[in-house]
Amino acid sequence: TPSGPGDCTPSGLGDCTPSGPGDCTPSGLGDCTPSGPGDCTPSVSTGTFHNGAVMSVSQCLPSGSIQEISLRHIQHEWHERDQSKVHLTLVVPSLNGRTSKVTWNIKSVQLSFQTNLTSPTSVAGTSPPTPMTGTSPPTFVLKIPLVNPIVPEQCSHRVSPDCVELVMVKSHPVPWASLEEEPQSCPSQGVGFPYPQGVESLYPREVELGEPKSMDTSGPTDNEAIPNNISMEPCVQAAPAILSHNNIQDKLESIVPPLSNHQRGTRTPPTRGATHPIQSTPRNTYPTLDARTADLNAEDPFNRSQRLTGPCLTGLQNLGNTCYMNSVLQCLGNTTCLRDFFVTGSYLKDLNKRNVLGYNGELATSFCKVVRKLWSGEQQSFAPERLKDVIEKRHTSYDGLMQHDAHEFMSLLLDGLHEDLNRVITKPQTEAVVSDGQSDVEVARQAWRVHRMRNDSFLVDHLQGLFRSTLVCSECSKVSVTFDPFMTMSVPIPNNLRQLPVFFVPKDPDTFPIKYVLKLPPEANLELLKASVARKTGISMPQLRVFEAYKGKFQTMHSDNQKPIKSIGDNDIIIVAEVISPMEAKDKVVELNVIQRVQLPIFPKKCTNCGKVTEEGTKLLRCSKCKSVGYCNDACQRNDWSAHKLKCKAGVPSPVGLPFVISLPANKLTYKNITSLAEKFARQSVECKRLTSEASGEGAVWSGAYVLTPANQYGEWMPGANAIMDKDDQILHIESKFLTMDWRNTPSEGLIAITEKATLEHREDLTVSAKAAKESGPIKLEHCIELFTQPETLSKDEAWYCPSCKVHREATKQMSLWQVPAILIVHLKRFSFANIRRSKIDKYIEFPLRGLDMTPYMLGDAAQLVSSFNPPIYDLYAVANHYGNTYNGHYTTMVKPAGGLTNDRGEPEWLCYDDSNVWKIHESHVLEKEAYILFYMRRENVAE
DSSP: OOOSTTOOOOOSTTOOBOOSTTOOBOOSTTOEEEEETTEEEESOSEEEOTTSOEEEESSOOOSSOEEEEOGGGSEEEEEOSSSSEEEEEEEOTTBOGGGOEEEEOSSEEEEEEEBSBSSHHHHHTSSOOOBOOSSSOOEEEEEEEBSSOBOGGGOEEEEETTEEEEEEEBSSOOOOSOSBOOOEEETTTTEEEOOOTTTOOSSOOOOOOSSOOOOOOOOOOTTSOOOTTSOOSOOOOOOOOOOOSTTTTTTHHHHSOOOOGGGOOOOOOOOTTTSSSOOSSOOSOSSOOOGGGGGSOSSOTTOTTOOOOSTTOOEEOOSSSOHHHHHHHHHHHTOHHHHHHHHTTGGGGGOOSSOTTTTTTHHHHHHHHHHHHHHHOSOSEEOOHHHHHHHHHHOGGGSSSOOOOHHHHHHHHHHHHHHHTOSOSSOOOOOOOBOTTOOHHHHHHHHHHHHHHHOOSHHHHHHOEEEEEEEEOTTTOOEEEEEEEESSEEEEOOSSOEEEEEEEEOSSTTSOOEEEEEEEOTTOBHHHHHHHHHHHHOOOGGGEEEEEEETTEEEEEEOOTTOBGGGSOTTSEEEEEEOOOHHHHTSOEEEEEEEEEESSOOOOSBOTTTOOBOOTTOOOEEOTTTOOOEESSHHHHHHHHHHHTTTOOTTOOEEOSOOEEEEEEGGGOOHHHHHHHHHHHHTTTEEEEEOSSOOOOTTOOOTTSEEEEEEOTTSOBOTTOOOOOOOTTOOOOOOOSEEEEEEOOOTTTOOEEEEEOSSOOOEEOHHHHGGGSOTTSOEEHHHHHHHHTSOEEOOGGGOEEETTTTEEEOOEEEEEEEEOOSEEEEEEEOEEEETTEEEEOOOOEEOOSSOEEOGGGBOHHHHHHHHTTSOOEEEEEEEEEEEEOSSSEEEEEEEOOTTSOBOTTSOBOEEEEETTEEEEEOGGGGOOTTEEEEEEEETTOOOO
16 A cells, blocks of 8 residues: 555565655565665566566666556557467567566566656657656556466566567467456446456456457446446456367357358457557558549448458468568468369379478468468458468578568468479489570470479469570670579569650561650660560561661661660650661671752741741742751841851752661672662652653662762761762672762752651551650559560679670670469569668559450560460459558558459459458559559460
């Protein structure tokens, strides 16, 4: 009984007698001797008292105010690792570990600690932390009344700078419905009070299995009226019988009877963060909602209050930061082919307990149990403890309460399941298959056969595909092609995309050029631009030439594949020209870059001085010397003369139209072949009209209408260069790569009239009409896949050993899809790690729910092979979401399970799994910016 501030009266061994305000006198083992007001000196490090209490002392608590707090003031989480132990983690920022004290009792545990924060609210993290300003930090005392008894002597704790981990050993191995004991309220007194001394039960109460209910720990207040039918006798609870492990399943139906789809109840889920289970780390909000939620419940758009029970409606309890595991298990457990394979027991015939790379079959067996429970519909939630234990034995990093990446865990789990189900008992020695001049089809077939010699499992049949990896040496251009298996495709996320229009000019001048609008990341280089055009046209990258055209000349010839495209202006004209390949030519290929010019400049259409455009039927006054500029009147000519006279030159041909590229085999480089191609390419950008009656037919050589002369890339004649002469079918040897095509349009010759076209004749791709979309619009999954298949230059640390150079080279690597699986798993690379810095990309990625066509991302031969009998078109059925940042986050899952709930149209409903909680969602809510791993199923899949 208190007799003064901080004083107490002894009631048994281990208590203390007051000697002054805040002081204490030792009266038994484990007590302390006062050394000053409120201070104490430890006499022993631990002590055991007559009532079974055990105290662990890190260091005696110094002076300062004492504040009693409850568990609701502390951010915490608890879980049952097995039937014998309960783990409780208390998050205490700025904890002073040297002054912490834990006292264990049969039905309670008490923690005393100090922190540099000033209030329990700050400790709980509900308000900004307030640092201590004085010299006496407060002492917080947290007492937790336990719902069931423990064994104090076997309990333990661990203190870290920001948390305290308590491990409680149960007296009886039964599940706990909650952590804290619910205070018993006596109506006669109007307040709650604990069991009377001596009546406290040493046995656990009968608990309801499944999801724990939130508890109301408050009794009626003094202002509340007490009903007349309430007994005024003291509240005493008798000790119920123990729930043994064997009769738990027998009581399951009577406690939580399974509900059919027509009998769904509306149980309120437990308060998040207060009772078991708890989310791995706090999140600020649920997924962001918008106008798409209008067709659902306005108060609860996600229907979280609707508790569902039945097949595929079972949640997974959080074992302590295991939301990453729960998310992956729900996705894989709702994968139709995997579900049927395990639930029906078909996996048993493939179980391989002799594989040293596997888990002796334990991982496959435990995964089977998880899938069967998910689809049994007997429980609302359960704890996948056995599966986690199996993984912890092999991978110790997953032991404890650390957070982990869901994709890393999934890769480890799939690899382990594959090895546990590998049909190959003794793996033979094999060698990597490289191209060495063979066709891709043959090399891919050999690579897959060699891979199956060592890896033959159900997961390989349905979840593995083939990448085509191409390496090109930066020095000798040696090309190496290999085919590598994959089970997940990790794609990068680009920054805000840039829309860049380009003209693709085929090698055949009779084929119209095509205008594309490429969506490229700002950091893209020329190689990425080429790869995008190659994918759209089906032309291999080595046969593409990229240049910028400006005022009829080659402004820039892009030969450096690593040059960034940010140097290209938005209004620049980008032309991608196709040239013939050496394999097609069967000889050396000669490329000629041709610039069109006119001897008499085309009549100007606007005034050089004021910019006024002439009206139809009127003409400007031309410069009598160069003929290249025009003026409205004499005044405009006088105003501009001082600037124009510096560049006025007579007799210099003026560029016209657009330049182009001609490619011919060296053994076909004749005057006739050159001029035939040149005329056709020229007329794509200029109008040619004969002024004489000697007009030739369409496509014929216009003899004498122009002159071909060697020049530089700016269209300037080279000293000593002579015009190319017609030598019938004689093979020409042209040293210059640039030619000028000078049209003889002077009035004195009267051979031809040249009119410049407004733009290059072309047809537009569908991407041009889509350019109306804003550049800041959402990034699509297709953009990520495109970026994944773009070439990249390996760093020095990743240098490739070139078999031709016999040294390591910084080669160019390109990944392409060759063979796609029945189940396509796409991992969005949201996390990046640079040195010690970690970051997450939170951008919204728009991904298709139906009809993802992978044909455009497969190489020509592979695309033709698959499209002929089974097009690679996929539909989404599961998404793993990540909320938060790289340091604190939470995983949830959205799944459309086949064989589960259906809507009015008979289509599967989308469900959201958040650890133990499961609820229905609308299809529109699946498209969220937190999407991390996407699971697609191939349409009409037939396992090969």
